[in-house]
Amino acid sequence: xxSVILPAYNETGLISRAxxxxxxxxxxAGIQYELIFVDDGSTDGTWxxxxxxxxxxxxxxxxxxxxxxxxxxxxFAGLEAADGDCCAVMDCDLQHPPxxxxxxYALWQQGWEVVNGVKIDRGREGGLxxxxxxxxxxxxxxxxxxDMSRSSDFKLLxxxxxxxxxxxxERKTFFRALVSWVGFRSIDVEFNVAERExxxxxWATLSxxxxxxxxxxxxxSAPMQIVTALGVLTFLFSLVLGxxxxxxxxxxxxxxxxxxxxxxxxxxxxxxxxxxxxIGYYISQIFMEVKGxxxxxxxxxxxxxxxxxx
Ligand code: UDP
Ligand code: MG
Numbered sequence: 001x002x003s004v005i006l007p008a009y010n011e012t013g014l015i016s017r018a019x020x021x022x023x024x025x026x027x028x029a030g031i032q033y034e035l036i037f038v039d040d041g042s043t044d045g046t047w048x049x050x051x052x053x054x055x056x057x058x059x060x061x062x063x064x065x066x067x068x069x070x071x072x073x074x075x076f077a078g079l080e081a082a083d084g085d086c087c088a089v090m091d092c093d094l095q096h097p098p099x100x101x102x103x104x105y106a107l108w109q110q111g112w113e114v115v116n117g118v119k120i121d122r123g124r125e126g127g128l129x130x131x132x133x134x135x136x137x138x139x140x141x142x143x144x145x146x147d148m149s150r151s152s153d154f155k156l157l158x159x160x161x162x163x164x165x166x167x168x169x170e171r172k173t174f175f176r177a178l179v180s181w182v183g184f185r186s187i188d189v190e191f192n193v194a195e196r197e198x199x200x201x202x203w204a205t206l207s208x209x210x211x212x213x214x215x216x217x218x219x220x221s222a223p224m225q226i227v228t229a230l231g232v233l234t235f236l237f238s239l240v241l242g243x244x245x246x247x248x249x250x251x252x253x254x255x256x257x258x259x260x261x262x263x264x265x266x267x268x269x270x271x272x273x274x275x276x277x278x279i280g281y282y283i284s285q286i287f288m289e290v291k292g293x294x295x296x297x298x299x300x301x302x303x304x305x306x307x308x309x310x
Contacts, residue, residue, distance in 0.1 A: 001085055002026065002033045002105055002156075005078030006092035007071045008050070009040040013198045014092055015049040019060050022098040029102035035060045037092065038078045041068035075153065075175050079162050088156040089175070090117075094197045096154035104156040104189055113161050114179060114186035117154030119193050132205050136212040140177070143220035151176050154191065160184070169292040172218040181293075221284030228277025231270055238266030 004022060008015060019035055026033040037050045039062065050062035063081050065074070075089055086108050090096040096117060104115040137149040153175055157165075164182050180186075203211075217223070242263055249259040 001083065002031050002101075003078075003082035003084030003087045004033060004035050004101070005038065005075060005082060005087055005089045006035060007038045007040055007074030007078065007089075008042065008046055008092045009068060009071070009074075009202060010042045010044045010046060011092050011199065012042075012045045012049050014094065015046060016053050017197065018092045018094055018098075019053045019057060021094065022101070023057065023059065025098045025101060029105070031102065031105055033059060034082070034084060036078045036081050037062045038074040038081075039064040040071065040074040041065040071153070072173050072175055076166070076173060079157075079166060082162065085159050086156055087159075087162050088154075090154050093199070095194050096152065097191050097194055100154075100189060100191050101156075107187055107189065108156055108158060111185065112187045113158040113184040115156040116179070116186060116188045117152050118188045118190050119150045119152050120190050121193065128205055132208050132212075136208060139212060139216055140219075143177075143216050143222060148176065151180075152191075152193075155179060158184070168294075170218075172214070174215045174219055177215070177219050221280075221287055224280035224284050225277065227273055227280050231273030231275075231277050234266075234273055235270035238270050242266055 004026075006018060015037060019037075022035060023033075035057075037053075037060065039047045039050055041064075047062070047064050050060075050064070054060045054062050061081065063077050065077070078089065079087055086105070088101060088104065090098070090101075100117065104117070107115050134149065137151075141148040155176075157179070161179070161182060161184050164184075165178060168178065168182075245254070245259050245262045248254045
């Protein structure tokens with residue numbers, strides 16, 4: 001069975017439309033399915049709408065949060081609730097085309113464990129918004145070392161991958177990056193980002209910026225190492241300046257005592273920065289350990305059947 005997880009935040013008008021459209025497509029393709037709407041603490045009638053759809057349609061289930069916890073939390077709650085042998089995650093504003101689900105499902109049947117929806121274009125977005133999204137993805141790609149610019153949360157995951165994700169102990173997650181971190185046999189499926197059917201995107205540029213900072217900091221300790229690099233740079237610079245100051249002093253061009261002040265300042269500055277960097281390094285090690293991620297993940301194993309007579 002395929003579980004489709006749909007995080008919903010203030011999407012009253014879209015719930016029944018999404019349930020109908022996705023249901024039609026999956027029934028048409030002969031795929032057994034369940035739809036799980038996760039109401040992320042909506043303040044409009046989204047929950048009532050979900051409850052209404054569950055009454056009329058037996059393959060729909062709803063999970064409701066006590067307040068808004070964010071899409072990441074909603075995705076994980078959906079994965080936790082899902083019973084399917086594979087789970088698809090998609091936006092309930094239908095920007096992720098449900099027509100792709102049968103294709104993704106077929107790939108899963110062929111043995112692929114992660115089917116990634118990859119955007120062909122980013123849909124129609126405003127100038128500043130699209131610029132900040134691009135910058136965010138560039139920074140993120142560097143941090144996670146994969147191309148994030150076209151990646152999306154539209155994914156189909158095998159049960160094995162879902163259980164692995166749920167087994168990770170970290171609380172602050174970044175779904176896309178985590179899916180790429182866990183690995184497994186993955187394949188990409190391209191899709192065109194559709195127009196939002198109703199309402200507007202919940203992402204203000206400022207919240208996108210906050211999201212970027214929080215994701216990069218929860219995923220990478222690289223920013224902490226910048227201090228070390230700065231320290232080394234300052235040290236090199238201070239060497240050059242130090243030599244020049246000493247030459248001035250030797251040739252008698254320097255004010256009395258000034259040479260010592262410059263040298264001491266330079267030395268202390270660079271030593272301080274390098275020490276901060278070293279402390280940062282240890283903190284980053286603690287940060288990684290605290291996450292408690294497994295050392296490795298096994299995807300499959302094989303062995304000669306011992307009971308097999310030779
Ligand atoms: N969403 C959510 N919680 C939030 C914000 C958004 O569950 O706090 C859901 C929303 O209902 C939608 C999906 O996440 O199904 C994508 O949101 P949106 O369309 O606003 O983002 P965009 O498509 O612009 O990236
Ligand atoms: Mg959207």
